[in-house]
Amino acid sequence: MANQGFEYYPPPEVPENWPQPDPSPQGEGGDQEPQVNGPMTPERRILIIACTLLIAVSLAFILRGMVFTIRNVRVVGIHNLSWQQVALSAGLGPSSNYFNINEERIREGINANRYLIYERMQKVFPNTLFLYVHERQPIASINYIGIAYIMAEDGMILESTRNLGEVNTLMTVSGLALRDIREGKPPLSTKVGQVEAAIGLIQELLNQGYAQQIEDINLSEPTSIYMTTRDGFSVHLGDSNHLRAKLGTVRAVIEELKRRQHTGGVIEATVPGEATYRPDSV
Secondary structure (H helix, E strand, O other), X not given: OOOOOOOOOOOOOOOOOOOOOOOOOOOOOOOOOOOOOOXXXXXXXXXXXXXXXXXXXXXXXXXXXXXXXXXXXXXXXXXXXXXXXXXXXXXXXXXXXXXXXXXXXXXXXXXXXXXXXXXXXXXXXXXXXEEEEEEOOOOEEEEEOOEEEEEOXXXXXXXXXXXXXXXXXXXXXXXXXXXXXXXXOOOEEOOOOHHHHHHHHHHHHHHOOOHHHEEEEEOOOOOOEEEEEOOOEEEEEEOOOOHHHHHHHHHHHHHHHHHXXXXXXXXEOOOOOOOEEXXXXX
């Protein structure tokens, strides 16, 4: 009754010599995966290589533009200038790359700015650059045919102005036999040793912290240098030899004279370690 309504057909008989299917798709190494793709053609290989190169180049451009571009500039040694002015002098821009930084070009660019002296640089991976510079400071003025030329400690002329009131706080350097003076260069004199003596004396005054006390340096004769202090003392230093010892003696003598209520007079300090004082005649 269970098979009522259905007809049953037995499976056909299979001959004994009929080939049987191989249970392994690969024949003898049945444990291998079947080969899905066809053999690698030259065209397909070229396409894969081209795609790989395209991805690599794109990644390199992304890294160059977003990771290795110099985005942080730190400037050490500036006082009045901004870091942007230093970076501009160094030739740095939006496209400056960590791996393409050329120190010689940066040195030349910074040194071309009359206010700056290049010292060194430091790169910090991946996008930071430290610049170490020395910023020249106005220290003295040279008055020449109605123009005040502002000079740095190494003799570099920084600026020029016709308003002499702007340089009242700076010491003056007088007596120079000038033959050329302009911004961005040290002055040139027709008398040998004048400019060199001025620079050497100014630098020693700075080293001893006494530059602000000097009103004028007269170098009419480089072998007979005179200084005038803001306290009213006239100091004769002789030549530019042994300036450290001479200035040290002058400072000590002036302090003692001020303690004794002396104002003005002439101090002879041409011999290192020795000084004589002569008050102004009444």
